Amino acid sequence: MTSSADVHRSGFACFVGRPNAGKSTLTNALVGSKVAITSSKPQTTRHAIRGIVHRPDAQLIIVDTPGLHRPRTLLGRRLNDLVYETWSEVDVVGFCVPADQKIGPGDRYIAEQLAKVARRTPVVGIVTKADLVGKERVAEQLLDLQQVLEFADLVPVSAVDSFQTDELSDVLVRQLPEGPQLYPDGELTDEPESTLIAELIREAALEGVRDELPHSLAVSIEEMIPREDRDDLIDVHAVIYVERQSQKAIVIGRGGERLRDVGSRSRQHIQKLLGSKIYLDLHVKVAKDWQQDPRQLRRLGF
Structure with missing residues (x-):
């Protein structure tokens, strides 16, 4: 008979919540590496990037979804479809609500959508950003969250100072089925390198720009090739796409x-990711109203 210590679990988890609820930062804290882009701008995650948590007793694969919102564009609708598709395929869902903001209509909207999957898929309530408020406020938020949905478990965390991140990892792992490793040791994500590089450039481009830009900005890696006469240098050619000439001026400065x-800024992160020096050739182009154009959305990978 196998003791519970010998049981190995493996499976998929995803974090959901309003844009900017701390989902990407939490993914990075659990995985221990920068795999999901984090930005102070809402709505920055577009790809379901999987971060892989390796433990002796389990392998937890985290799918980081875009924030669910009421869509206004074709891109918005596609992002929401991606969220619903992800929910139906994972073993456990983590619903993230920041400790420093009252539970609002956006959270309740997500809870309503989650109630539909909660019968099949366990949902864990997560109060994020616990470092920003006092203990009483965290306790209050946990009680308020409890009223919103029937949770399998509730955990307050802070990704910034690692408060209870191990505890959260345990809670999520308990919901996974028994199974072997799904990915080799040492792998942190199954996203292609070009996707991660595009996301790192996009994150750097979003830093400190005006609020109208996040949705309008996409990055495409045109080419990534080792330099012919040097084995320690990779040439990366990338294009930042915006929707209007005025936005192009903002990005260029x-x-x-x-x-x-x-x-x-992005070169430092890319070099760390690739373990090699890079030459980054960066251009900005206008792709008029690409968020509403099915052909352009396809070309940009949506």
């Missing part, structure tokens, strides 16, 4: 200053 800053 005065005298190209912002674009240079985007390049140097």
Whole structure:
């Protein structure tokens, strides 16, 4: 007879919540590496990036979904479809609500949608950003969250100072089926490198820009090739797409200053990811109203 210590579990979890509820930061904290982009701008995650948590007793694969919202564009509808599709395929769902914001209509809307899957899939309530408030406020938020949905478990966490992240990992793992490793040791994500690189450039481009930009910005990696005469250098050619000429000016900045800053910031992360020096060739192009155009959405990978 196998003791419970010998049981190995493996499966998929995903975090849901309003845009900017701390889902990507939490994914990175659990995986222990920067795999999901984090930005102070809402609605920045577009790809269901899987982060892989390796433990002796389990392998937890985290799918990071876009924030669910009431859609206004074709892109918005596609992002929501991606969320619903993901919910139906995972073993456990983590519903993230930040500790420093009252539970609002956006959270209740998500809870209503989640109630439909909660019969089949366990949902864990997660109060994020616990470092921003006192213990009483965290306790209050847990009680309020309890009224919203029937949860399999409730956990307060802070990804910033690692408060209860191990506890959350245990709670999620308990909901996984028994099974072997699904990915080799050492792998942190199954996303292609080009997708991760595009996301890192997009994150850098979103830093410090005006609020109208997040939805309008997409990055495409045109080419990634080792430099012919050097084995320690990779040439990365990337294009940042915006929807209007005025947005192009914002991304480039005065005298190209912002674009240079985007390049140097993202280059550091890309070099770390690839373990190699890179030359980053970055251009900004206008793709008019791409969020509403099915052909352009396909070309940009949506």
